[in-house]
Amino acid sequence: xxxxxxxxxxxxxxxxxxxxxxxxxxxxxxxxxxxxxxxxxxxxxxxxxxxxxxxxxxxxxxxxxxxxxxxxxxxxxxxxxxxxxxxxxxxxxxxxxxxxxxxxxxxxxxxxxxxxxxxxxxxxxxxx
Numbered sequence: 387x388x389x390x391x392x393x394x395x396x397x398x399x400x401x402x403x404x405x406x407x408x409x410x411x412x413x414x415x416x417x418x419x420x421x422x423x424x425x426x427x428x429x430x431x432x433x434x435x436x437x438x439x440x441x442x443x444x445x446x447x448x449x450x451x452x453x454x455x456x457x458x459x460x461x462x463x464x465x466x467x468x469x470x471x472x473x474x475x476x477x478x479x480x481x482x483x484x485x486x487x488x489x490x491x492x493x494x495x496x497x498x499x500x501x502x503x504x505x506x507x508x509x510x511x512x513x514x
Contacts (some may be wrong), residue, residue, distance in 0.1 A: 425486045428467075429476050432487065436456045436467030 429484060439449055446464070452459040470476060479485055485493070492501070 419497050426476065428487055429490065430473055432463045433467055433470065433473045433476060436463035436465070439464045440467055462491055466490065469494055 439446070442449070446457050446460040450460045453460075470479075479490070479494075481489060481493075
């Protein structure tokens, strides 16, 4: 007798036929596209905010306090706008649909030393 576990249940439920496959594919495609659009919209918003941060000349701490975000986030938004001068370049990021804000920060906006400092900062604040 086959052991019942999550994988077996999923395999049983996902046994598709010609009638169910199109709807399952449509659901999958909708979710994938929705996730991509959400990531892209956030990147575009952070890019535009970065442009405004740079244009304003206001201290990052002032902006961060007013928008209820961290100074680090404000700095990253400004770096993002500098690194990718045109919002049109965002869809051309090599990772395409597979990158979000955290990926942009890690790959394009931080140096190895900054990454090490962030890890150290995180470990000093957690109960690990």
